[in-house]
Amino acid sequence: MVKFFDGIGEELSLWVRHMAWLEASPDDKSPSRADQIRKDGNELSMPGVSAAHVLDHLQEIGPAIAGHVITHAEIAAWQSNTGIELSAWEARMLRRLSVEYLVTLNKKDCPPPWADAPYLKPAKNTVAANLQSSIMELVNL
Numbered sequence: 113m114v115k116f117f118d119g120i121g122e123e124l125s126l127w128v129r130h131m132a133w134l135e136a137s138p139d140d141k142s143p144s145r146a147d148q149i150r151k152d153g154n155e156l157s158m159p160g161v162s163a164a165h166v167l168d169h170l171q172e173i174g175p176a177i178a179g180h181v182i183t184h185a186e187i188a189a190w191q192s193n194t195g196i197e198l199s200a201w202e203a204r205m206l207r208r209l210s211v212e213y214l215v216t217l218n219k220k221d222c223p224p225p226w227a228d229a230p231y232l233k234p235a236k237n238t239v240a241a242n243l244q245s246s247i248m249e250l251v252n253l
Contacts, residue, residue, distance in 0.1 A: 132216035154231035
């Protein structure tokens with residue numbers, strides 16, 4: 113059973129880290145990566161997860177509150193206000209995901225956590241056009 117929960121935790125972690133990576137800007141002057149990807153004409157997508165309800169809870173609470181990791185007290189208050197009872201694993205996972213979100217959000221220059229995202233792979237015609245352009249430049253030397 114532990115391996116099952118570990119696997120789900122890794123899926124959730126990848127999703128949250130990738131969300132933070134998308135929301136971050138590579139520097140203080142650029143738009144977020146998500147905005148740039150949309151500007152380039154690509155659609156955003158996220159990796160699949162088995163326990164999407166945990167992500168729903170995280171989004172409702174907020175992955176961070178005032179730039180800080182969500183606390184167990186804030187999670188407990190959210191539970192009390194919403195009437196939703198979390199398991200101990202879910203509560204710990206929400207806190208862990210909040211930490212991972214903030215760590216990734218604050219890394220300016222890091223590779224995307226979800227390297228297989230379709231919008232991160234250059235389109236075949238773009239690669240072909242770049243190759244053709246490079247060959248033409250070499251021919252004209």
